[in-house]
Amino acid sequence: xxxxxxxxxxxxxxxxxxxxxxxxxxxxxxxxxxxxxxxxxxxxxxxxxxxxxxxxxxxxxxxxxxxxxxxxxxxxxxxxxxxxxxxxxxxxxxxxxxxxxxxxxxxxxxxxxxxxxxxxxxxxxxxxxxxxxxxxxxxxxxxxxxxxxxxxxxxxxxxxxxxxxxxxxxxxxxxxxxxxxxxxxxxxxxxxxxxxxxxxxxxxxxxxxxxxxxxxxxxxxxxxxxxxxxxxxxxxxxxxxxxxxxxxxxxxxxxxxxxxxxxxxxxxxxxxxxxxxxxxxxxxxxxxxxxxxxxxxxxxxxxxxxxxxxxxxxxxxxxxxxxxxxxxxxxxxxxxxxxxxxxxxxxxxx
Amino acid sequence: xxxxxxxxxxxxxxxxxxxxxxxxxxxxxxxxxxxxxxxxxxxxxxxxxxxxxxxxxxxxxxxxxxxxxxxxxxxxxxxxxxxxxxxxxxxxxxxxxxxxxxxxxxxxxxxxxxxxxxxxxxxxxxxxxxxxxxxxxxxxxxxxxxxxxxxxxxxxxxxxxxxxxxxxxxxxxxxxxxxxxxxxxxxxxxxxxxxxxxxxxxxxxxxxxxxxxxxxxxxxxxxxxxxxxxxxxxxxxxxxxxxxxxxxxxxxxxxxxxxxxxxxxxxxxxxxxxxxxxxxxxxxxxxxxxxxxxxxxxxxxxxxxxxxxxxxxxxxxxxxxxxxxxxxxxxxxxxxxxxxxxxxxxx
Amino acid sequence: xxxxxxxxxxxxxxxxxxxxxxxxxxxxxxxxxxxxxxxxxxxxxxxxxxxxxxxxxxxxxxxxxxxxxxxxxxxxxxxxxxxxxxxxxxxxxxxxxxxxxxxxxxxxxxxxxxxxxxxxxxxxxxxxxxxxxxxxxxxxxxxxxxxxxxxxxxxxxxxxxxxxxxxxxxxxxxxxxxxxxxxxxxxxxxxxxxxxxxxxxxxxxxxxxxxxxxxxxxxxxxxxxxxxxxxxxxxxxxxxxxxxxxxxxxxxxxxxxxxxxxxxxxxxxxxxxxxxxx
Numbered sequence: 001x002x003x004x005x006x007x008x009x010x011x012x013x014x015x016x017x018x019x020x021x022x023x024x025x026x027x028x029x030x031x032x033x034x035x036x037x038x039x040x041x042x043x044x045x046x047x048x049x050x051x052x053x054x055x056x057x058x059x060x061x062x063x064x065x066x067x068x069x070x071x072x073x074x075x076x077x078x079x080x081x082x083x084x085x086x087x088x089x090x091x092x093x094x095x096x097x098x099x100x101x102x103x104x105x106x107x108x109x110x111x112x113x114x115x116x117x118x119x120x121x122x123x124x125x126x127x128x129x130x131x132x133x134x135x136x137x138x139x140x141x142x143x144x145x146x147x148x149x150x151x152x153x154x155x156x157x158x159x160x161x162x163x164x165x166x167x168x169x170x171x172x173x174x175x176x177x178x179x180x181x182x183x184x185x186x187x188x189x190x191x192x193x194x195x196x197x198x199x200x201x202x203x204x205x206x207x208x209x210x211x212x213x214x215x216x217x218x219x220x221x222x223x224x225x226x227x228x229x230x231x232x233x234x235x236x237x238x239x240x241x242x243x244x245x246x247x248x249x250x251x252x253x254x255x256x257x258x259x260x261x262x263x264x265x266x267x268x269x270x271x272x273x274x275x276x277x278x279x280x281x282x283x284x285x286x287x288x289x290x291x292x293x294x295x296x297x298x299x300x301x302x303x304x305x306x307x308x309x310x311x312x313x314x315x316x317x318x319x320x321x322x323x324x325x326x327x328x329x330x331x332x333x334x335x336x337x338x339x340x341x342x343x344x345x346x347x348x349x350x
Numbered sequence: 351x352x353x354x355x356x357x358x359x360x361x362x363x364x365x366x367x368x369x370x371x372x373x374x375x376x377x378x379x380x381x382x383x384x385x386x387x388x389x390x391x392x393x394x395x396x397x398x399x400x401x402x403x404x405x406x407x408x409x410x411x412x413x414x415x416x417x418x419x420x421x422x423x424x425x426x427x428x429x430x431x432x433x434x435x436x437x438x439x440x441x442x443x444x445x446x447x448x449x450x451x452x453x454x455x456x457x458x459x460x461x462x463x464x465x466x467x468x469x470x471x472x473x474x475x476x477x478x479x480x481x482x483x484x485x486x487x488x489x490x491x492x493x494x495x496x497x498x499x500x501x502x503x504x505x506x507x508x509x510x511x512x513x514x515x516x517x518x519x520x521x522x523x524x525x526x527x528x529x530x531x532x533x534x535x536x537x538x539x540x541x542x543x544x545x546x547x548x549x550x551x552x553x554x555x556x557x558x559x560x561x562x563x564x565x566x567x568x569x570x571x572x573x574x575x576x577x578x579x580x581x582x583x584x585x586x587x588x589x590x591x592x593x594x595x596x597x598x599x600x601x602x603x604x605x606x607x608x609x610x611x612x613x614x615x616x617x618x619x620x621x622x623x624x625x626x627x628x629x630x631x632x633x634x635x636x637x638x639x640x641x642x643x644x645x646x647x648x649x650x651x652x653x654x655x656x657x658x659x660x661x662x663x664x665x666x667x668x669x670x671x672x673x674x675x676x677x678x679x680x681x682x683x684x685x686x687x688x689x690x691x692x693x694x695x696x697x
Numbered sequence: 698x699x700x701x702x703x704x705x706x707x708x709x710x711x712x713x714x715x716x717x718x719x720x721x722x723x724x725x726x727x728x729x730x731x732x733x734x735x736x737x738x739x740x741x742x743x744x745x746x747x748x749x750x751x752x753x754x755x756x757x758x759x760x761x762x763x764x765x766x767x768x769x770x771x772x773x774x775x776x777x778x779x780x781x782x783x784x785x786x787x788x789x790x791x792x793x794x795x796x797x798x799x800x801x802x803x804x805x806x807x808x809x810x811x812x813x814x815x816x817x818x819x820x821x822x823x824x825x826x827x828x829x830x831x832x833x834x835x836x837x838x839x840x841x842x843x844x845x846x847x848x849x850x851x852x853x854x855x856x857x858x859x860x861x862x863x864x865x866x867x868x869x870x871x872x873x874x875x876x877x878x879x880x881x882x883x884x885x886x887x888x889x890x891x892x893x894x895x896x897x898x899x900x901x902x903x904x905x906x907x908x909x910x911x912x913x914x915x916x917x918x919x920x921x922x923x924x925x926x927x928x929x930x931x932x933x934x935x936x937x938x939x940x941x942x943x944x945x946x947x948x949x950x951x952x953x954x955x956x957x958x959x960x961x962x963x964x965x966x967x968x969x970x971x972x973x974x975x
Contacts, residue, residue, distance in 0.1 A: 007821035011830045015821045018795045018834055019812065103787060106515065154686055163511045164689060167451075170518045171685040174622065178678035181547050185671060200529060234803050240783035243752050245856065246776025246804035275526065291791035291836070320534035330530050333523025340515055341500055 022292035029288045033301035037085065040308035044081040045073055047316065080206040083271055084307045084324070086214045087203075088281075090267035092303020093225055094260035095278025096285065096295050100232050101256055104162050105339060108279035109264050112169025115278065116176030117147030118268040123183045123198040137213045141265035147172060148261050200325030201274030203311050210270040217266035221259040222300075228256050229294045274310075275325045276332025277303050283339065372642055375635045379649045383430070386656040390426040394418060394663050394670075421553075428553035429659045429673070430652040432614045433624060435565050437651015439610035440625020441632070441644050442572045445579035446603045447498065450630070450688055451510045454490075454611035455622020455681075458521035462493020463615035464545045465524045465531070472535050479560040483616040487564065490612030493520060494604065510692065548619030549672035550659055561613040568609030569648070575603035576640040583638065621674045623681020624651050630688065702763055702778055702859050702892065703728055704749065709758035711741065711748050718744045720916040721758070726860075726909075731886050731893045733907035735900055737937050740913045742896040743784065743864050749894070750781035750862050762860075776804035780858035782849055784865050788837040794848050795833040798823050801855030823854035827881060843874030850881060861885070863895040867902070875899070879906045904928045904951045912936050928952040 045057045052060075052069045059066050060073045095108045109115045121143030125131045131139070151172055155165035177199070184195045196202055231252040234242040243249050264278065284306075285298035307324060310331070314322035392403055398415040405412070406419035436454060443452040454460045466489020470476035476485060497520050501513035528545055578599035581589040586596050611625070632646040655673060658680065662671035704726040711719040718741040726732050734742050747753045749760050751767045759766045767775055780801075788797060801823065802816045824830040827847040832840065837848060846866060853861055866882070867875040883906060885891045897903040903910060904924035911921045914936040920927045929952075933941045939956055946953035 007818055007825045008830075011821035011825050012817055014830065014833055015795055015824065016817045018793070019799070019817065022793075022796065103789075111518070154690065164692075167511060167514055167689040168686050170514060171682045171689065173518075174678050174685070175682035178547075178675045178682070181675045182666075182671060182679070185669065185675070186666065196529070200526070230803060230806060234800060236787065236789040237797075237800060238783060238785070238787040240747070240752055240781065241786045243772075244750055244776060244779075244781035244783070244853075245801065246773035248772050275522070286791075291789065291793060291796065293796075318534070322530065322533060326526055326529050326533065329522065329526030333519055333526055336519040337500060337516070337523065340512070340519060341503060 022290075026289050026292045026298070030298055030301065033288070033298060033305060037301055037304045037308065040305060040312065041081050041085060044084065044308055044312060045077050047312070048072065048077060079208050079211050080203050080311075081308070083206045083211040083214065084203055084311050085304045086211065086218050087267040087271050087274060088277060088304030088307035089222070089300045090214065090218050090263040090303070091274060091277040091307070092281035092285075092300040093222060093296060094264040094267075095280075095303070096282035096299035097225055097232065097256050097260040098278075099282045100295065101235055101253060102162055102165065103236060103238075104166065105279075105283050106166050106336075107162065107169070108282065109260070110273060110276060110278050111173070111336075112151060112166060113172030113174075113176050114144050114147050114151070114169075114261060115264055115268055115273040116173045116180065118144035118265045119198050119273040120176045120179040120183065122269045122272075123180050127183050128186060133209060134213055137217075137266050137269040140269040141262055144261045144265040144268070145258070147176070148257055196323050196325070197272040199272070200323060200329055201268075201272035202323030202325055203271050203307075204321075204323060206271065214266045214270040217262055221262045224259040225256065225263075226296060228252055228259075229296055232256060232296070233294055272325060274307060275329035276336070277306050277328055280306060280328070280332050280335060283335075372636050376646070376649075379635075379646065379653065383649055383653045383656070386653055386660065387426050387430065390429065390656050390660050391419060391422050393660055394422055424555050424558060425550055425553040425659070426656065427555070428550045428558055428618065429656040431558060431562075431565060432550060432618045432621065433652040433655025434648040435568065435610040435614040435651070436621060436624040436655065437628035437632075438569065438572050438644060438648040439607045439614070440651070441629035441640070441647035442575065442579065442603050442607040442610075443625065444629050445582060445640055446600055446607065447508050447513060448583065448585075449508060449510050449513050450692070451514045451626065451685070453623060453626030454607075454615075455521075455620065455624070455678075456514055456626055456685065457494070457497045457517035458519075458524060459490050459494045459497065459517075459608070460548070460611055460615040460620035460622070461521045461524035461528070461546075462496075463487070463490040463612045464620050465489060465528050466492070467616060468528050468531050468545050472531050479557065483561050483564055483613055486616030487609060487612035490615060491605075491608045493524070494608050496520065510689075545619055547672050548615070548621035548674035550618050550655070551670065551672065553617075557617050561617045564609055564613035568606050568613065571602060571606030572610065573644055575599065575606060576644050579603055579640040579644075583640075619672075619674060621655070621677055623677045623685065624654055626688075627681050627684045628654055630684070701728060703761075704779070704860055704892070704894070705761045706745070706749065707759045707761060709745075709748065709760065710756040711744050711753060712756045713744075717756070718916055719748070722916070722918060724911065724918060724921070726892065726894055728892050729886075729890050730908040731883065731906060732895070732909040732911060733903035734894065734896045734911045734913060735898075735903050735936075736913035736919075740936075741916050742913055745913065746781070746862050746864050746894065746896055750779055751775060752781070773804045776856065776858070778858055779860040779862065780853045780856040781862045782853045782864065782866060784868065786849055788845070790838065792837050793833070794829060794835055794837055794840075794851075795820060795824070797837055797848060798829075798851045798855050801852040804856060819855050819857055823851040826854055826885065827851040841874075842870050843877055846870060846874070846878055847881065850878070854885070859890070860892045860894070863893070865896050865898060868898060875902065882906070900928065900933070900954050901946070904953070905946065905949045924951050928954060 042054060042057065046052050046054060050072060052073055056066050056069045057073055060069050061078065098107050098109050099105050118140040122136050122140040125136045125139040151165060151169050154168045180198050184198065231247045234245045234247045235249065235252060239249050281299040281303035282295055285295045285302045289295060289298050306328060310327040311324040314324050314327045396415070396418050398419055402413065402415040403419050406416040411417045411420050440453045443454065444450060463486040466485045467482055470482065470485040476482055497513070497516045498508060501516035502508035525546055532545070578594055581592050581594040582596065582599060590596050628651045629643065629647045632643055632650050636642040636646050655677070658676045659673045662673050662676045665671060706722055706724040709719055709722045710717065722745070734745065736742050744753060748755055749767070754768055760768065762770065762775065762779060798820050799816065802819060805816065824833055827850055829844065829847050829851050832844060832848065837845060840848065850866070866878055870878065879902060882893055882895070886893050907924060909922070910924045910927040912919045912927055912932055919936050920932050928943060930941055930943050933939055933954055941957050942955045943952050944955065
């Protein structure tokens with residue numbers, strides 16, 4: 001074996017071509033996903049009790065006044081569709097960030113209880129304290145950060161072990177759910193639709209008032225997370241390797257956790273913990289893109305697509321109008337089981 | 351050459367509790383149960399005077415106070431029965447799976463019972479009380495087999511992590527299905543919450559009577575498998591070496607456990623964490639011998655659920671809190687504590 | 698390329714919580730040479746390596762790279778001079794060899810910068826040097842242990858550092874692959890002048906491949922110097938608590954340690970006698 005300082009031109013060529021090929025697949029998938037999100041968004045605006053053709057919808061979105069359509073599309077459907085996209089992007093980004101950082105697909109914020117903590121806090125602020133708007137979002141984010149910190153501290157014993165963190169997260173999630181139930185029971189008369197929002201997530205009754213904070217959070221924290229893309233990729237190789245590559249591991253982790261939790265909390269405060277979106281988005285994106293670079297952007301798009309499509313299905317595919325969280329829950333939980341079965345079979349690390 | 355092969359004698363005293371101490375604990379636990387039952391009849395979201403309570407116990411329902419107390423009697427009985435069933439069921443399940451995190455709630459088994467009942471009512475027009483119990487038990491059994499099968503795939507068998515994950519995933523799936531099944535049905539949608547969160551509020555003696563035979567059978571089967579659970583605790587190979595028919599013993603014990611938690615869920619809805627917490631506490635009191643552990647877990651489970659129910663009536667005045675919520679709030683930290691105590695390798 | 702960087706530890710004390718692992722240690726890594734750190738289990742070999750690559754902050758004392766404390770240097774600047782291959786790095790599921798080696802370019806990239814020609818060339822050079830070019834498009838999961846270790850070394854090479862620290866690069870490898878990896882590291886040292894510091898389990902391989910041997914014991918350096926100076930019967934007894942016989946390795950001319958246990962250490966005639974007697 002001889003060591004070579006200057007590489008053979010053919011090797012450089014192989015490397016460059018392989019990279020271009022992988023990048024091309026990634027770009028193609030991202031483009032297709034973005035198109036699909038756009039189509040689903042448009043369909044959400046067009047379809048309903050009355051159908052409006054794309055032309056009308058476009059004119060309403062651009063601000064002109066179309067009789068009938070202006071109210072239905074502009075006031076009723078647009079906030080819902082925008083919230084669906086914003087929440088989907090937020091859940092997808094936050095979920096894949098946690099999964100990448102903790103190197104485990106099961107470590108998504110909805111499995112380890114962070115989302116249910118945010119949801120419990122939001123429900124508490126709304127039902128018990130009678131708050132609304134930003135105050136609710138702030139309560140949710142404080143609670144979610146608190147839960148994240150709590151799980152991390154509880155899981156810390158001679159270093160944080162992934163398995164322990166996940167199990168503790170499951171326990172914390174159970175607590176969060178019962179606190180939500182407790183809060184809802186204190187409300188006296190159960191408004192079932194409202195209760196479902198905080199238990200499984202729902203886009204029913206979306207308003208601009210609820211959507212705007214989540215949108216602003218996405219615009220602020222989304223780029224922060226994207227800025228950490230390379231550091232997160234390095235973290236996948238293990239803390240020691242990442243550190244040896246010049247990543248400031250603790251700093252990266254704090255930034256990523258705070259940004260991801262903020263995204264989650266704002267989205268949860270707006271539409272509840274839409275079940276399993278943050279868990280599903282990452283693995284689905286990984287399947288589509290293959291191991292070709294960062295999953296942040298594809299996972300965000302998959303999240304948005306999931307929420308839009310699940311909401312459309314929930315509204316129109318069945319006789320009853322299901323909240324979006326019920327649909328994603330029915331889809332997501334079997335996938336979770338499949339993932340467990342698969343990794344148990346292959347003896348992979350869970 | 352002698353020092354190498356010498357092994358220290360196992361310290362038996364650590365595992366075995368002397369008999370008198372156990373009897374003492376038995377008295378304490380039974381006494382506690384009696385006290386809690388009395389409290390459960392006396393205390394509620396409505397304050398009732400002693401004279402009315404005594405009159406109500408005599409069968410009188412002359413005023414609202416007495417009527418309220420009359421309703422508390424079946425409720426107390428139900429809490430005792432369901433708590434005992436869940437405590438015992440959890441102890442057997444932890445023995446069968448040799449897994450400290452096993453519990454009908456954590457493993458999603460009582461959610462299986464819930465979904466079966468909801469689906470039965472919504473799709474098959476299930477009506478009679480007995481058929482509901484049967485459905486619940488079948489649902490619990492299917493969920494138990496499913497979760498165990500998923501959790502024990504692959505290397506290392508049913509490790510705590512795999513089993514708990516399979517359980518959590520299954521419960522999440524089942525909860526979604528319950529909502530999805532119940533939502534289109536205006537008539538049962540109001541009750542959907544009670545099928546996701548258990549409580550003993552709506553207790554009647556009729557309901558208790560319906561599940562009693564199942565619970566009794568489950569109780570007998572479970573208690574009879576105490577000896578084989580002791581063998582199983584040593585590992586399958588060793589148990590087989592001791593002459594135990596491992597698969598049969600495990601199947602029988604699991605059947606008893608499923609009967610208990612299925613019937614309990616049929617009458618009270620899914621109540622989590624009782625079956626997790628109680629056996630652990632009881633092991634501290636009486637050690638790991640299942641012949642003691644099982645009956646103790648039943649009594650302690652009854653204490654826990656009765657106590658939690660009383661607490662739920664006090665903290666949420668003037669309304670009351672479903673006992674399923676409270677056991678989760680109490681039980682989840684306990685679950686976390688158990689996880690923290692385990693070595694990572696064993697997870 | 699000649700390595701001019703100097704790496705040294707000065708009065709270094711390292712601890713995990715309450716437990717002190719290394720106390721008041723001074724070490725000078727000879728530039729352009731191969732240094733092997735040996736010692737008993739849990740004597741602080743890996744801890745020392747982790748601290749030299751700033752993974753672990755010292756309780757007191759300093760690690761100096763070219764006279765500057767490594768824990769004060771900007772992370773990326775350090776990572777362009779000093780690379781570390783930890784004992785068990787993690788390969789993300791399904792990642793290809795070329796992609797994994799490309800991750801080694803991290804310290805040379807900015808947050809939103811694009812992949813450059815230099816990056817491609819560095820990856821290609823690393824693949825060529827480790828003879829992993831034919832594997833470039835394979836998934837890392839599918840490779841054998843020896844191939845995987847070469848890929849990880851390639852990743853560290855793509856980092857293009859003059860100093861390379863490796864924590865037990867030969868564990869979990871069979872003897873042929875151990876030799877393969879150590880030969881590769883020697884090639885790197887000879888052709889590029891890369892300074893190599895590695896923790897090794899196998900005393901004899903350490904003595905054969907290292908120019909400079911450091912024996913750790915009880916959080917201190919017991920002996921440091923050429924293998925001939927360090928690997929002696931007294932040293933093995935002091936560091937490992939093991940009786941041994943050190944002879945000259947007929948293959949390499951370096952010292953070779955033969956352990957003396959309680960069994961099978963008698964001359965052959967005695968062995969025959971005792972087996973016939975029992």
